[in-house]
Amino acid sequence: MVLESIGFGCLGEGVQMSRAFNVVRAAVFAAVLFAAVGLTGCASLFGGNEQVVDEQKIDLIDKWARRNGVTVIWVNQPRRNQPEATPTLPPTRRQPSS
DSSP states (O other): OHHHHTTOSOHHHHHHHHHHHHHHHHHHHHHHHHHHHHHHHHHHHTOOOOEEEOHHHHHHHHHHHHHHTOOOOOSSOOEEEOOOOOOOOOOOOOOOOO
């Protein structure tokens, strides 16, 4: 029979092949999931670069829209990286000279 010649003659072989396929599929899925979680987590591990809404850009586009009679609906507001605060030293107190 043709099915026996390509390896489907015995139900046991088909079940074993199916289990092996599921194991490989699960391993590939786990590897892809691990890579996706690892790569997306890298950006947030080290902090910094907080995103804030770009109010200046919103105002500029809203003014242009009003001038030209266009309605703007913001689905995702524009964002920009928040500049990191420069560290400042506290003011030093001078000792009064006697």
